[in-house]
Amino acid sequence: MFDEKRVHVELVSGHLTISQPQELRLYKKVFGDLSSQAVFGREARTLIAAAIDRLDSDRS
Numbered sequence: 669m670f671d672e673k674r675v676h677v678e679l680v681s682g683h684l685t686i687s688q689p690q691e692l693r694l695y696k697k698v699f700g701d702l703s704s705q706a707v708f709g710r711e712a713r714t715l716i717a718a719a720i721d722r723l724d725s726d727r728s
Contacts, residue, residue: 669695669696669699672692672696673687673692674686674687674692675687675691675692675695
């Protein structure tokens, strides 16, 4: 999301530019929902390390 007027969505074979108000509201809501679940710093490193450990143990 760049602003309240457009959203760019990258796809494997191209991209979309969303500019319809109803669609913008949907993207804004989903972005907010996902952002509220994001973690940063030490908490993010802990999750990443746990995922790596899990992958390593699954390969054994």
